[in-house]
Amino acid sequence: MKGIQFDNASQRKTYVGAVYEIGTDAIKKQILSEIDPEAADLHRSGKIHLHDLEAYGKTYNCLTLDLLKGFPFERFEQYSDSRKIMETFNYFRRMIVELANEQSGGMGFANFDEDISRIFKRCSLSPTDYNLITLRENIESFIDWINNARERCGQVSYYVSLNLGLSENDFGRAVSKFVLEYFGNSSPEYIRPNIIFKVKSGINHDPKDPNYDLFQLALSSTSRKMVPTYLLCDSAPNINVDASKIGIMGCRTRVVQNEFGEDTTIGRGNIDYITINLPRIALEIDSMNRDSDTEERIRLFKEAWLETANSVKLSLLDRYNRLSQLDVEDFPCNSAHNLWLGDVQNCRSLNEIFKNGTLSIGFIGLSEAIEILTGKRFYESQETCDVSLDFVRFMRQTVDRFRKENGLNFSLLATSGEYISGRFPDLDAKLFNHPVIEKGFYTNSFHANVDSGLSPFDKIRLEGPFHILCNGGCISYVEFSSAPLTNTLAILDIINVAVKNGVSYLGINFPVDSCLSCGQSGVFDQCPNCGGNKIKRIRRVSGYLEDLEFFTKGKKAEVATRRSNK
Template identity: 30%
Template sequence: FDFYLAPFVKKSFQEEIRILEQITGQNYSHLYEVQVEDYLTKDLDGLQGNDRILQHAINRTAGRVHQSMEAFIHNMNTIHSRGGNQVVFSSINYGTDTSPEGRCVIRELLNSTYQGVGHGVTAIFPIQIWKKKRGVNYLPEDRNFDLYELACKVSAKRFFPNFLNLDATFNQHEGWRSDDPKRYQNEVATMGCRTRVFENRFGEKTSIGRGNLSFSTINLVRIALECRNIENEKEKMECFYRKLDLFLGIAAKQLHQRFEFQKTAAPKQFPLLMSVLWKGCEAMESDASIEKVINQGTLGIGFIGLAEALVALTGQHHGESEAAQKFGLEIVTYMRDKANEYSEQYQHNYSILATPAEGLAGRFTRRDRKDFGIVEGITDREYYTNSNHVPVYYKCSALQKAKVEAPYHDLARGGHIFYVEIDGDATHNPQAIKTVVDMMDKFNMGYTSVNHNRNRCLDCGYENASLKMDVCPKCGSRHIDKLQRITGYLVGTTDRWNKAKLAELNDRIVHE
């Protein structure tokens, strides 16, 4: 995002110089290519000559960029151009452009996000993702460290940006160089609440011009429930892996068959995607096959309920037991290896996805409860735990949670995320955000986000971080917007959450 828009900041600066030429009748063409150190607004008092002209142009440019970022965020929350008359599920990645123009884009985007939409409302979209990189923006001596601190401040109030770890071993690119003006092409990017597209069997390793084509999710809990009553431990595990094999094969075949249908589409059916966005689309004729182009995308095999599956098979989940954690890693490693086999068999980019189940978390549970009844620690709640997460109700520290969940990020390269719940008013504690990012760095995690409470009175605009604010303490209104995160994205009010996710929200505990 920042790299793409930076050139237009320079054009705006030059345009402001030309406007001043028209006003004063002077020739300032020698200032067009002046290298601006930073686009920071300053008072013009005491400035004369070229210094005054340059600072005026900088002030005007920064103002225009800020207004552009405001308009962009506003549009992403008001243009209902998605199916079902919804706004676009949009996400942007930024933070590593160290040019003055790129820094201006980042700074004003963060400032606009902090101010909010309209009368200070938190923007639901786009999902903003800060790309953290040592030598660029993570250490105090890094060029963009000041913007990283601003990002933490903004996240503490507005939930975004989330944080993507470019330093994770599996997110690094052998071609990345700090002096490469197009280094963003070698930086992984995340879509939405966790989708990751980077490795590529059929072309360049990059996130640019590629996407996830389809994904299907496997209910690990049901497989475990079907095997849990087998007394012989060896036979129980053989049963589990035999059934897991079956469903992995079904998922892979189904995704392949879906791809076979997707490839029959004509480029003219996707004029934007197939003219400028997808990698390799530039030379395509309007009636050409899109197979080679979209085959650079990924097919995801997701999973849900690892915690409950482990309880069914071992009696404890991976947050409670090192043995269960070892077994959990064995399961997901096995799934990763099978995905690699399917990549060879079907000639696609298969990957394992830590599914961000919203409706599925409850639907699977209801179906299994109907067939197996209420099983303590497994089907006795309204939902299954998403993917490889430690259950939200399990009391543990953020550090312990990080140690348990971190190893799964490398295995689930189709997408993953680490969540932490913090208490109190995070706006006064941006250091808490930095602490979580430090954990991401320390434990080699790929992507993280911090959840906290934020309530807002829709009548007077009063905000606080109370766990329960039903009445505004300032004006007495009951029109309260309770902002929360659901499977990675924000929901403006919990009134529209499904029963399962409301139960999960009520079960969440704070990670100290």
């Protein structure tokens, strides 16, 4: 097991996990030998990355469940009130376990609070004191389970995203309250699930709003645990979408626009995504055009990206077509519970179902690419900022053209590259010499460099305009040097500025160290309370919290470089 190299920080070494990894590596090699040689070569060389390669043509990536359509209400009629509540969460556990064996990525609940309240209403449950106590206990048990169950493939915890904050009835409000209170007051080791608080004026954003108290609870939890993150429903990318129809899946995945029906997240997911290594393309242009001016180098950069994007498009279409040719029987959980938009149980072809999913073209290292081509980081001048925004707009226009030409839901994804943040520069270093490679990682998506030292507000203003272009998902982070335990107003100010500047999805980062000997938490090399050196260090990596010890090489290099936004 010592030879196993994991691709993400959530994996742990076990016998079953080691066997799974050996099998996965063999499958990846086989698939690369069978698919289009150009796509395989681009992947091997590190110009692109085919994510979840072992799942190529066998399953989709992630899904936001349509919970209500297939919920077994009739079976619940015979249960007592307490058992109805308990069995609801048992049903969620079963869905998570079964789906984890049926898809390659995570699963999301678009309206965890409202869906539970609707289930309880259909089950004739009333918000009595006893039922609310039972609900609280089951929510706490559910969160315990998500944190302790590292069962998927014998090595990975379940990646679950709970969107909440909008439900205004007694049960719905109680769900949000109990989730936020329990997670916010839990120990630093509790890092799951991914909780997304939907911020919406008229519901929870303003002091007069009915759920403003829940927003305050969310801010308090974030100030201690970095969770929840915030889906800003009044920002430009989201303002024209029904807030109850939108949710975040995983670290940033956004599935909203639909060529085949209503714009909604519910019952839809990402089929697949492929990330393009922007610094590699920039390095190639730079090496061949040293004497060209910046304008010409940018023009050539666009041409080279477009050539790569066309290959990526063909690979996504091939993967989609192979997936659509499978049988409904290959997806027993989806079929039994009708979790996708459409009728999985009675469809003539899986194309009727999976056409509602997205095919995403991702990118990483925009800042490094611009630095290679212009000599400046993209946030160091208005000119380079404009060049960067123009390039991302060009990518989005291309992806929109792919959507129109192919009649499928292509989208542009601001990739959160965990494994590839280190894989790409390692491969590029074999071919090129450049300072951007030496630090050992590339910056996620359109983010400013992690050592930019920009103020929180400047970082938000810089990154905000990119959000509306990245319709496949994106996030902006603000980095604090320590937990803002007594300063939730600072987080509120950042959220307000983010809404005004077009940020769709926002996270707050800071280091959390915990002494394993005495439980002291803070930020320290040695425990100030007991002098212990056994320290667990929780950091955010590519959208989720994890133990720094298990970060990939590239992400460890990134963490060592991070500076707070002051």
